[in-house]
Amino acid sequence: MSSDLERRYRRVLRLLPGWYREQWEQDMVAAFLDSWLTGDPAADEYISRAAGPGGAEVASVAGLAVRLHLGGPGTPRRHAWAQALRRAVLAVLLVHAVLGVDVLVFLVRSRRLVGWLPAPPASLVTAASGGAWVMAYYLVSVTWIVIFVTLALGHYRTAQVLAALAIVPNLAALLQAQRTGIMPAPFGPWVFWVLIDLVPVLAMTAFHRDAPPAAPRPWLLALPAGYVLVYGPLLALQATGNSAWLPDFSGLCCILVSLACLAHAPRARSRQAAGTGLWSLTLVLLAAVAGAYRIVTLTDYLNDPHLINVSLAELLIMLTAVALVAPDAARAQAATPAPPPYPQAMTA
Amino acid sequence: MTGQAFFVLTALAAGPRHGYGIVGEVAELSHGRVRLKIGGLYGVLERLAAEGLIEADREEAHDGRLRRYYRLTRDGRGALAEEAELRAATARIVRARLGRLSPEAAG
Numbered sequence: 075m076s077s078d079l080e081r082r083y084r085r086v087l088r089l090l091p092g093w094y095r096e097q098w099e100q101d102m103v104a105a106f107l108d109s110w111l112t113g114d115p116a117a118d119e120y121i122s123r124a125a126g127p128g129g130a131e132v133a134s135v136a137g138l139a140v141r142l143h144l145g146g147p148g149t150p151r152r153h154a155w156a157q158a159l160r161r162a163v164l165a166v167l168l169v170h171a172v173l174g175v176d177v178l179v180f181l182v183r184s185r186r187l188v189g190w191l192p193a194p195p196a197s198l199v200t201a202a203s204g205g206a207w208v209m210a211y212y213l214v215s216v217t218w219i220v221i222f223v224t225l226a227l228g229h230y231r232t233a234q235v236l237a238a239l240a241i242v243p244n245l246a247a248l249l250q251a252q253r254t255g256i257m258p259a260p261f262g263p264w265v266f267w268v269l270i271d272l273v274p275v276l277a278m279t280a281f282h283r284d285a286p287p288a289a290p291r292p293w294l295l296a297l298p299a300g301y302v303l304v305y306g307p308l309l310a311l312q313a314t315g316n317s318a319w320l321p322d323f324s325g326l327c328c329i330l331v332s333l334a335c336l337a338h339a340p341r342a343r344s345r346q347a348a349g350t351g352l353w354s355l356t357l358v359l360l361a362a363v364a365g366a367y368r369i370v371t372l373t374d375y376l377n378d379p380h381l382i383n384v385s386l387a388e389l390l391i392m393l394t395a396v397a398l399v400a401p402d403a404a405r406a407q408a409a410t411p412a413p414p415p416y417p418q419a420m421t422a
Numbered sequence: 423m424t425g426q427a428f429f430v431l432t433a434l435a436a437g438p439r440h441g442y443g444i445v446g447e448v449a450e451l452s453h454g455r456v457r458l459k460i461g462g463l464y465g466v467l468e469r470l471a472a473e474g475l476i477e478a479d480r481e482e483a484h485d486g487r488l489r490r491y492y493r494l495t496r497d498g499r500g501a502l503a504e505e506a507e508l509r510a511a512t513a514r515i516v517r518a519r520l521g522r523l524s525p526e527a528a529g
Binding site for chain 2: 094097098100101102103104105106107108109111113130131133134135136137138141
C-alpha cells in the first residue's frame with residue numbers, strides 16, 4: 075500500500091513524460107523512499123505523514139522533465155525529429171533524382187536513342203549541347219539519381235560522399251557566373267544551392283550507422299511515379315500552349331508540398347494510423363525549406379507585380395495546407411515508439 | 423563526461439549498486455561535496471544507460487519495494503578508465519604549475 079510520502083513524490087514525478095515514467099518511475103520512487111525511511115515502523119509512519127519532497131528534490135525532477143520534454147539525447151522527441159529529418163532529406167533527394175531523370179529523358183530524346191520518343195525543340199538541343207559546364211551538369215544530374223537510390227537502399231556512406239562531390243560543380247558554376255557577371259537572378263541560384271544542395275547534404279549526417287534504414291521499395295517506386303506526376307502536367311501545359319501557367323522551381327516546390335499535405339491531411343486528422351505524426355513533421359520541415367526558397371526568390375520578380383502576386387498565392391496555399399497537418403506534427407513525439415532507454419538485462 | 427557521471431561510474435566500479443546506494447557512495451567518494459538528488463541521479467543514469475555505459479544487474483525486494491541494481495558495462499569500464507586517466511594527467515599538470523608558482527618553490 076502506498077504511503078502519503080510516496081503519493082506526494084509520485085505527484086511530483088507527473089512532471090516527467092509518460093514514456094520516461096513507464097521506464098523509471100518505480101525505481102525513482104524506491105530510491106526516494108530509501109532516502110527517507112529508516113526501517114523503524116513508528117518512525118517511518120511519522121515521516122510518511124509529515125515529510126515530502128523538498129524544494130531541491132522537486133527542482134531536480136523539474137530540471138529532468140525540462141530536458142526530456144525539450145528532447146535531450148536518446149529521447150523520443152529527438153528520435154522523432156531525426157526520423158522526420160531523414161525522410162525530408164530523402165524527399166529532397168527524390169526531387170533531385172526526378173530532375174536527373176528528366177535530364178536523362180532529354181538526352182535520350184535529343185540523341186534519338188528511342189525512336190518513338192519525340193525529339194525536343196531544336197532550340198533547346200542547340201542551347202544544351204557542348205561545353206564543359208553542360209557536360210558537368212549532365213553528369214551531376216545523373217549522379218543525383220545514383221545518390222538517391224544508394225541512400226534509399228541504405229548505403230549511407232556512399233551516398234554521403236557522392237552527394238558532397240555532386241554539389242561542388244554547381245558551386246563552381248555559381249562562382250564563375252558571379253565572377254563574370256552573368257548571374258541570371260540576384261539570389262535565386264544561390265538559394266537553390268544553399269537550400270536544395272548544401273542543406274540536404276549536411277542533413278545527410280542524420281543517416282548515421284545507428285539510423286534505421288528506410289523501407290526502400292516505396293521510395294524507389296516514388297522515382298518513376300514522381301517523374302510522371304511532375305512532368306506529365308508540365309509537358310501537357312507546354313503541349314497545349316499554356317506555358318504561361320508553368321510555375322518556377324520554387325513555386326513548383328510549394329505546390330508539391332501543398333499537394334502532399336492535402337493528400338496526408340485525412341490520415342493526419344484521423345489519428346487512426348500509428349506514426350502519422352512523423353510524416354506530418356516531415357512535411358512541416360519540407361514546407362519550411364520550400365517557404366524559405368519561395369520568399370527569397372520573390373526578389374527575382376521585383377519588377378513584375380503579377381509574378382509577385384502569384385508567388386505569394388503559392389506561399390499562402392502552402393501555409394494553409396501545412397496548417398492541416400501541423401497539429402499532428404506536434405504530436406509526433408507521442409506517435410513515435412521510444413528507443414529502448416533501458417538496458418536489455420532488465421528483462422533477463 | 424560530467425562530474426556527476428564520473429562519480430556515478432566510479433561508485434559502480436566497486437560493484438552493482440541500487441539507486442539510493444549510488445547516492446550514498448557518491449557522497450562518500452566526493453567527501454560530501456556531491457549530493458545527488460533523486461531527479462538528478464536518474465537523469466544521469468538514463469543518459470549512461472542510453473550510451474551503453476551501465477546496465478541493470480538485478481532487482482531485489484526490500485521492505486516491500488523493488489530495488490533495481492545497476493552495474494558497469496565493458497564500455498562503461500573503458501570510458502571510466504579513460505576519464506580517470508585524463509583527470510589524473512590534468513591533476514599532475516595542475517600540481518606541477520602550482521608547485522612552480524608557490525612561494526616555497528620560488529624561494
